[in-house]
Amino acid sequence: MKRIQLGEFEEIVLLTVGILHGNAFGVTIKDEIEQRLDREVAIGALQVTLRRLESKGFLKSKQGDTNEARRGRPKLFFEITAYGKKALDYSKESRDELWKALPKLVLKLK
């Protein structure tokens, strides 16, 4: 599983797409991250990450409907692929592994 490397922001985006299940497109993803994690998300950064994840095969996209606020521009909905799911699992597992290996003493240091 050497190939599945997720960056921090990539992981967040991937997770958020999962959370939003079925309603994940640019604006909602941005809002969701901003709300939950209380951090500013630049559209540029988000879009680049989404496209990268898609090209790696973690996400797939499909064009959806539009509405008045978008003046006829389509929404692009994202969905996690099985591969993406695997990547998330791998990521979580590897973190857990590391957490377990961490001596208790270290955690007490503040």
Next chain:
Amino acid sequence: MRRADPPRFIMRFLKWFCKPEYHADIEGDLLEIYDRRVAELGRSQANLRLYKDVILLCRPGILRSATFDQPLANNGMFKSYFVMGWRNLWKSKLYSTLNVLGLTFGMVCFLLIGLYVYDELNFDTQHQKGHRIYRVITHEKNPNNEATTVAAAGYMLAEEAPQALPEVEMTTRMQRSGRSNLIDPENPVHVQETVTVADENFLMVFDFPVLEGDRRNALKEPNTIVITEDLAMRIFGRKDVINKYVQFDYSQTPLKITAVLKDHPQNSSFSFTSVMSIATWLNDEDFKREVQSDWASTGFTVFALLRPNANPDSVSRKITRLVHANATLEPGAILSHSMQPLKDIHLKSAGIADGARNSNVDSIPQGNPVYITVFSFTAIFVLLIAGINYTNLTTARASSRLKEIGVRKAIGAVRGNLVKQFLVESLITTVIAFFFSVLIVALLLPVFNDFVHKKFELFTSVGFQFWSAAVALIIAIGLLSGGYAAILLSRFNPVSLLKGLKLKSGGDFSVRKALVVLQFTISTVMIIGTIVLFMQVRFLNDSELGFDKDLMVVIDVNVAKARSNFEWVKNEMSRVSAVKHVSATSRVPGEWKSIPRIKLKKEGSVRELQTAYTIAADRDFLSTYEIELLKGRNFQNDTDTMSVIINEAAAGILGITDVSDEVMIPQVARNQFFTPIYDDANASFNPRVVGIVKDFHFQSLRAKIEPLILTYHSNPIFPIDYYSVKIHPHNIQATLDKLKAIMVVNDEHEPFEYHFLDDQLALFYIEDQRSQTILGWVAIASVVIACLGLFGLATYSAEQRLKEIGMRKVLGASMLSIMALLSKDFVKLVLIACCIAFPVAWLGASRWLQEYAYHIDIEWWIFALAGVIATGIALLTVSYQAIKAAVVNPVKILRSE
């Protein structure tokens, strides 16, 4: 509610850089967020964040890759155009030099004239609220139906207008009441200054930059004064003079300096060096009472600051109504007001009398809109001639580039490529020429400044606006002059080009001919214009005025004692050995201040009262000025207080044919209006006519000789104001020093102000003189440019016809006939140009001469001279090439082939 649209350019920018497959939905996201932000934060914040977002989107994952189907792919071609353009220019150095030279000449003329015109057109634009400031103009008609228009109004009008009319935000009053010495009481240095008073709004309406002091309160208090830094330097030698005191000679009240203003820029109609608060005068109860009922006088220059969107026409109507409601007008008098925009004061004040016309002050300098128009046209024409040069030379040389064009087409250049190639070439030429011309303008600027009495600096005195307009125009000229050649040359069929067919010079050659004709028409018109102007100015300066103006020193009477003591002064002056004659007068012939007028008629005549100008003079007046007495006698002694001498024009209107008639003078107009001479309105001044003098031009030659009454120096109308001293030409400075010594005896504060009458008279025509010089130089430049073009064309046509010339020589043609062959074509064109130019020039010149009551006739020789000059120069230019071609050895030419 209408939805706010995001700025379009940023969305376009996004579309430009974004990968097309990503674009639609990213834009959708941006728009959705944008709308939300508009609702939350407002539009400008939303825009700002949108910019940020879009700029942050410029990152590798989103940017489209540069592929070759994009429009930017032509970069390489453009580079090639520049390289090829440069090589082509370098290859034909002669023609390139001619082109650059012609364009440079044209641009130099254009830029210099442009600077001047721009400055004239932008007078008084330094005030921030300038577009809302209007000068109140009064139009009056007295019961005798005499109309006057004057740039002044009453005191109360300015006081009440802001209260009565909602459109008027603020008004300010200004008066230039005369001249006086302004001194620092502790350290008197005598500086004669115009006395200007204004109310406290003056510095609020106008943005005269304040160096020190508070603009809001500077003119509020009585006995306060605001001065410019220039005056501060002259009086105190430094600029931090706030709270110091100065005083005018005529009053004992010290005035506190409350603010120091920056000096006026050169394009300002205001030239005051000090402004005293009007409150100073309101301390005087008489003045206060007088102004509080002053609705309809024309004592003050009133400026009104209107609210945005106010309509000046309706404001003028309302002001007129306001004045009518309050003022008591003479029965039969008509009065109305209009509003003149601040920016029109400099150029559009013809026919409007200065508000300070009666005071002893210089009037506001006016620009001449006629000259501005003429200059603008000539500037554009010169540039046009230069542009035509380029077109002509390029199209003429087309055939030497036919092979190049053919090859280019054959290897795949489409017409657009060739057009661009030629345009780039012409742009390179124009840019080089522009560079040189800016350099030359920078070098010429000091001389030019001296000449037009302005202080231009290359980049600081005219804004960015001027230069961007100039650059835009010059690029346009480059494109236009290159454009015709580009379209023409790119049209040909490559096969015929490569087969070596010669260019059929049918259509384009006639266009070229027409352009040469146009060039020479413009040049010839300018030559004629210059000659006419020159003759007229010479005529104005040299024409017989009817009096002697040379070596006449005119000394102003500035202190009371110099007036009362005048017999003694005259005596002392005439004892100076270099002085020929001395005379004391109220005004002088060729007067630069206003001359008082009187109403009069012959005693016992039933005719209407006539108007005449009046000058008070002593018995030496006629001999000093060498004015010819036709009938009767001169003034003799003090028994002549009831005598007058009149000129022929006055004799004519009064119906006086012989001396000893009595005339009745009931009224005098020292200012705009005729008022009774004596306090008793029914009394009149009834002097006897003792002499009639020949008409002399006591005013500018623009005006006809008006009726003139010479009264004795002691008279009820106007006191003496000048000494006229006729001096010997040697050692003038020593004579002046002696005269000054005499004047100073009267009063040690005497500033000794003097003028030489001939210089003063020349000032009447200074504008004409200046225009003549400018037009002269422009005419020379235009001829030179046209000749450069002609030279190029001649060179080229000689080159083209070398073989023909060789054949002719072999067959026995003489040198002369070959020269004639080559010159004929061009001379014909110049002659056609002359035929067109003559009527145009005649029309223009005669229109302009109508301005003068006395002017030269336009004579045929002027046209002949212009024609000879134009043809001669053209012939000279062409003949150099013609001779070169004619003397060449035919063997050399015919040897090959």
